[in-house]
Amino acid sequence: MKYFTYNFILREKYYKKEMVKRNKNRSFYEKKKEKSEGKGKGKIYLLLGIILGACIVVSIYQGTVYFSTDQSCSMCHVHPHVEASWKLSKHFSNGSGTRVHCVDCHLPPKNNTLSYYSAKFQLGIKDAWGYLTKDSADFNWDYKSELEQAVKYIPNESCKDCHHDLFPRGITDDAITAHLYYEANEEKLDLQCISCHLDAGHYNPNYKHEKLSIQDIASHPVDTSKYFREATPITGFTNFTEQIPGSDLSFQMIAIPGGTFQMGSPDTEPFRKDDEGPVHSVTLSPFYMSEIEVPWDLYWWFYSKTMSEGRTPPENVFANNSRPDVDAVSGPTPPFGFPDQGWGSGQRPAITMTHYGAETFCQWLSLVTGKKYRLPTEAEWEYAARGGTETPYFFAGDPKKFSNEGFWRKFFEADKEPVSSHVIYINNSKNKTQLPNAVKANPFGLKNMLGNVMEYCADKYDPQTYGKAGASSTDPLIIEGKEYVVRGGNYVSDAADIRCAARDYTRHEAWLKTDPQQPKSIWWYSDIRGIGFRVVCETPPPNSLKEELEQHD
DSSP states (O other): OHHHHHHHHHHHHHHHHHHHHHHHHHHHHHHHHHHHHHHHHHHHHHHHHHHHHHHHHHHHHHHHHHTTSHHHHHHHOOOTTHHHHHHTSTTTSOTTOOOOOHHHHHSOOTTSHHHHHHHHHHHHHHHHHHHHHOOGGGOOHHHHTSHHHHHHHSOHHHHHHHOOOSSOTTOOHHHHHHHHHHHHHHHHHTOOGGGTOTTSSSOOTTOOSSBOOGGGSOOOOOOGGGSBSSOOOOOSSSOEEEEOBTSSOEEEEEEEOOEEEEESOOTTSTTOOGGGOSOEEEEEOOEEEESSOOBHHHHHHHHHHHOOSSOOOHHHHHHHHTOTTOSSOOOOOOOBSOTTTTSOOTTSBOOSBOHHHHHHHHHHHHHHHSSOEEOOOHHHHHHHHHTTOOSSSSSSOOHHHHOSOSGGGGTSOOOOTTHHHHOBOTTTSTTSOOOGGGSOOOTTSOSOSSBSSEEEEEEEOOTTHHHHHOSEEESOOOOOSSSEEEESOOTTOOGGGOSTTOEEEOOTTGGGTTOOSSSOOSSBOSSOOSEEOOOEEEOOOHHHHHHHHHHHO
16 A cells, blocks of 8 residues: 555656646747747838838928928918019029029028928928918018018028139129128128128019119209208297208208206116116207208208219218318218118108218208207207106106016017107017108107117217216216217117117127128118117307397398
């Protein structure tokens, strides 16, 4: 019995070992089979993945090809003039027979793959979003066609990728001078090709890449019977209409009574800057100020009577115009392009002239009228702008409610009234200057003292002027400094910068950065548009006025 039991146990152990061994062998073969099957499936999945990836890559490539066509660009860029202006441009029709496409100008060069596709992706998302969420009827296309917008979408590298030779056969002497200046200052001044070639890709009838000729200026009537024979005599301290002898032009001068006012802004005024204080008392003598900013009609007349074709050396101009016995001033040389930006002439304010150009105009005006015309001092300007008021503007209102600045302006629009009734600024200008009758006058009867164009003053700029003035001053004029004071803000200014006390100054070198002429023009700025001026006429001395009154009687 014991033998049987022992034998049974041995047999059980043997069977168990055999079963374990069989299970191991079976598991090995099954695993090997499963692994073999898994490898087969993996190869299939890999092949499918490669095919799918290749399809995606091809689709993306074909998509980029399609969305790089001019037809595709026109789908989102629905400018009313986009296709017509392109076909009229030199990029479409030129002597070489080469056609430049949208992506050639508006994206970085294709040889810079990362920059090219990054820019394409960003612009594509932006264009698609705009196409889906915005109404093209609300766009200001004229503004989007201007230089400050163009530089955002025309990489300079793309221009250089096509135009390898800056001095091709047939180039003019002026162009050689301009391109030499570009080569020497491209990186230092961040010069852009588009600054001088704005119409290369889209024809613009209001853009001119050459010197203006006298024929480009609208001529005045030739009926000399309408011309004034003499200037208007001053017969008393009252408003008068000045007449330009030998022309049909006239303009209104407003009598500004002398007085004392508080110049500058208090610490509590919103958006106040340090150079606006401390507030101090200023006393001014009476003077006359032009009702509106000097218009193009008048400035073009001055230009036509004093201009000189060619490049008169600046030192010769300064020497002639500085003579005390000068009887004929040397006026502006031809500007490069249309200074009026194609916005129109007539009574629109003349713009882009330098401070020296404005001063020379006053010198010419004094000669032809026999009066003493000049630029206003900064104190005269602020006194006239306030019109007897002591508030931030010459009308009631809180600058915080009118300004676009601040976090909440992302959700709520700024108040536009009564600002829009009195001022041409960022919220109502349509990004260009407007005619004087677009706004109401201030209490003194002056229009556009705030907004439209910044106005030159006779003073040099000093941020510490008010602190140096003491508690009070009389008829102040600052003659030391590098830059000149400009006041009033312009058509792209925020309401914060058109307060009566807000100060600003010229940036002479920066405003001439892209001037292609050498030497730089002393008459016209190339990089600022919203700058102009108005004139002041000094009151005659008491004896002179008495004599004039006696002669008039």
